[in-house]
Amino acid sequence: MKRVAIAGSSGSIGTQTIDVVLAEPDAYKVTALAVASASDVIIEQARRLSPDVVVVTNEEARRRVEVALPGVQVTGTLTDVVDVADVVINGVVGFAGLSVTLETLRKGRTLGLANKESLIAAGPIVQPLRATPGAQLVPVDSEHCALHQCLRSSMRPHTEVSRLVLTASGGPFRGRSAESLVGVTVQEALAHPTWKMGPKITIDSSTLMNKGLEVIEAHELYGTSYDNIDVVVHPQSVVHSMVEFTDGSTIAQLSMPDMRLPIGYALGYPDRIATPFGKIDWTTLARLDFEPPNREVFPCLDLAYEAGRRGGTAPAALSGANEVIVEAFLSGAIVWTDIARLLTRVLDRFSHTIPHTVDDVLDADTQGRRLAQEELAQ
Ligand SMILES: NC(=O)c1ccc[n+]([C@@H]2O[C@H](COP(=O)([O-])OP(=O)(O)OC[C@H]3O[C@@H](n4cnc5c(N)ncnc54)[C@H](OP(=O)(O)O)[C@@H]3O)[C@@H](O)[C@H]2O)c1
Numbered sequence: 001m002k003r004v005a006i007a008g009s010s011g012s013i014g015t016q017t018i019d020v021v022l023a024e025p026d027a028y029k030v031t032a033l034a035v036a037s038a039s040d041v042i043i044e045q046a047r048r049l050s051p052d053v054v055v056v057t058n059e060e061a062r063r064r065v066e067v068a069l070p071g072v073q074v075t076g077t078l079t080d081v082v083d084v085a086d087v088v089i090n091g092v093v094g095f096a097g098l099s100v101t102l103e104t105l106r107k108g109r110t111l112g113l114a115n116k117e118s119l120i121a122a123g124p125i126v127q128p129l130r131a132t133p134g135a136q137l138v139p140v141d142s143e144h145c146a147l148h149q150c151l152r153s154s155m156r157p158h159t160e161v162s163r164l165v166l167t168a169s170g171g172p173f174r175g176r177s178a179e180s181l182v183g184v185t186v187q188e189a190l191a192h193p194t195w196k197m198g199p200k201i202t203i204d205s206s207t208l209m210n211k212g213l214e215v216i217e218a219h220e221l222y223g224t225s226y227d228n229i230d231v232v233v234h235p236q237s238v239v240h241s242m243v244e245f246t247d248g249s250t251i252a253q254l255s256m257p258d259m260r261l262p263i264g265y266a267l268g269y270p271d272r273i274a275t276p277f278g279k280i281d282w283t284t285l286a287r288l289d290f291e292p293p294n295r296e297v298f299p300c301l302d303l304a305y306e307a308g309r310r311g312g313t314a315p316a317a318l319s320g321a322n323e324v325i326v327e328a329f330l331s332g333a334i335v336w337t338d339i340a341r342l343l344t345r346v347l348d349r350f351s352h353t354i355p356h357t358v359d360d361v362l363d364a365d366t367q368g369r370r371l372a373q374e375e376l377a378q
Helices: 012-023 039-049 059-068 095-106 116-129 142-151 186-190 199-207 209-222 260-268 300-310 314-330 336-349 358-377
Strands: 002-007 028-035 053-056 073-075 087-090 110-113 136-139 161-168 229-233 239-245 250-254
Touching: 002 012, 012 028, 012 039, 012 087, 012 260, 028 039, 039 053, 039 059, 053 059, 059 073, 087 095, 087 260, 095 110, 095 116, 095 314, 095 358, 110 116, 110 260, 116 209, 116 314, 116 358, 136 142, 136 209, 136 260, 142 161, 142 209, 142 239, 142 250, 142 260, 161 209, 186 199, 186 314, 199 209, 199 314, 199 336, 209 229, 209 300, 209 314, 300 314, 300 336, 314 336, 314 358, 336 358
Parallel strands: 002 028, 002 087, 028 053, 053 073, 087 110, 110 136, 161 229
Antiparallel strands: 161 239, 239 250
């Protein structure tokens, strides 16, 4: 029986992780749950799943949960989920997930990483921890899970792989002109055509920043140079990514869009779970289309490439600034086209350095957020 901790249990990844665990109750048991402030959700989940530890980082919400769950260990420290688990699914959104990533690897556990921001911002700090005995990082992002599966087909990935190709659905604004995007509403940007996700990543998908961040994530996970990571738009989201090999072969991973598959892959790794999610019905799958991304209409993609190529603290600053600017868009303070415009200015103004400690990464994140606030204030 594998013990599973879910950080971010009230979110899209968190609730789908519970679905997967409940599909195989003899193989998996939830031992820890964590949220920021969603007290009603975590109380209901805890009553249903009987975890050993419940974490609520918001103090006021935590007091409500303590009263509702007498006899359960309720704490305010996110990393408390790690000790009671064999596998930790990190489904926290944003930079807040970093502590879970670091602690899980430090303790030599399996990390199912959905929280891409922590790897993107703190790659140089996270990388050495992957060598901790027992530690495993299994990506939960569907694209990186696909790459992970394709790379397993190679005995010598370091010499045989020529290119990683990430697929992108193109988001709700695929095919639109720059002019037509000036007045789009928050609701339109949140209407993702193939995936149902939390608001931050959904807006990132509409700007292609999500794909850009995933390029950085792929570089960090697999050590592939930026020149050998490409993006192709594939609106059906059935091919989740591909690996091209030196002999011209391309191996792809296909399934219908369903995040429970990559979550189950991380829970089961190195074995596969027995429950199918996203199985393809070949009698109804009519077509698979591919097209290049429009880099002029979606400049966030190349902003992320640029931050990745600069390296050091540049991805942390970009990621922090992006969180602030997306929040401003969601609250109606700016229009959609401002997102890329303001992020370009932040990246122009930011001078990157090489981070040696978590504090260096935190500083870069803070600086990125501050520059974003300054740009917003103008
Ligand atoms: N959703 C997807 O299909 C998908 C796919 C690939 C990758 N991802 C990545 O997975 C991560 C989660 O995405 P999501 O769509 O599941 O987000 P979401 O639905 O917005 O859920 C976010 C979760 O994080 C928790 N959280 C936020 N700040 C926290 C803090 N300081 N301490 C503890 N918990 C905190 C939230 O708790 P409260 O509810 O209390 O705020 C919630 O449980 C993101 O990094 C995203 O990029 C998601």
